[in-house]
Amino acid sequence: MKSTNPFALWRWEDLFQNFDHFGSGFLRTLQVAILALALSLVIGVIIGILSTAQNVILRSIARVYVEIFQNIPLVIQIFFMYNGLAMAGLVLSEFMIGVIGVGLYHGAYIGEVVRAGILSIPKGQQEAAYSQGFNYTQTMRYVILPQMVKSILPPLTNQAVNLIKNTSVLAIIAGADLMYAADSYASSSLNYGTSYVVAGLLYFILCFPLATFSRKYEEKLKKNDAMVVDIPEVME
């Protein structure tokens, strides 16, 4: 007679016999997270720079992008890409939906982080760069962006943690990620307890080091009286 305890030993045995399930889900989550993070960094830097531009039109474009992506739930955005776009003839794989959907969403948040970072650099820096003959692009590339990297690193790392967690939204569209793997194994074997614990542990292994780094680094910056970008409106 098998024990009915949700964490009984036989359930753990069964799970580890099916561990490749979790392994491939973990790998998929990692791939989606890395590509989505790359995409969101690119978008974030572009949006951040646009939102500090002189030109009103460029600033408005950045504003509209940020507001749209921040104020509509990720679940809706992902569903829309999955059903809506497919009906309109644009069929994307679940993998691509994960990368693009999560990337576009977090791009808006990273854009706000970058904007706050740029604004935290004293104006004199830009004027000094111009006086030395740097043009706008060179000023951004060689003077402003390198200086703000340090101060935006903690909120940026928090974004990476949230991004990893948010890739789990793929489970809702059967995206073969870790959450989906855990859920499908759980519902086929009825080993819910063990399955969710292992999935949680795997997410934790990814997120905890990043979150800890972010906190420690921020504490260090504060101790050294360095600039820390603190932006309550970018909390996701």
Place this chain on the structure above:
Amino acid sequence: MIESIQTVFTQPNLLFLLNGLRTSLVISLCVIILSILLGTLLGLVRNYEKKVFGKLASFYIELFRNTPLLLWMLGCAFLIPGSTILVKGSLALFLYTAAVVAEIVRGGLNAIPKGQFEAAHSQGFSFFQTLLYIILPQTFKKIIPSLLSQVITTIKDTSFLAGLGIMEFTRSGQVILGKVTKTSEVFLIYGFLAVVYFIICFTLSVLVRNWHKKNSGNV
């Protein structure tokens, strides 16, 4: 187009969607209130009790901050016996949000100068009186923008409950989606969902920004 609008936004459909919206908003409200209470408690314990309870609070916060919300929703739904899926799903959202609020509260507490404690102590305030009358009011004033931001996030997070089949706003939209066939109708429904969420969250985010702008000088 007009035909699509007429098929999608019939009176029963609209009532159904608004019902879902009400569910989302009621869940959000309950979750916010409860998680501010639990989150404040956790934040205080983590900050001022460095022994067993402080460690436990840290463990709780780190655990929930580093694992996905959906995992907790599914876990609560399948592992807690009895009750309805709506209660279990909302419980998960509450436990998760409380950890985030705890970190916000802790950030606020850290910004209060140590001298406040000493001054209160010299006036005969006990530790708990100091917290209640001196530290917490100042902390909350500081963290209002972050908390409001978290309200937005929580409203958006209720959409994850659609993954459990709970009839909140997103899920009721999906049900209507299941009844239509034309592309224009599908787009209309997604558009409607997006616009409603947008109006609610954008309004709140404008409040956050204004508060922050108004108070960033003197807090």
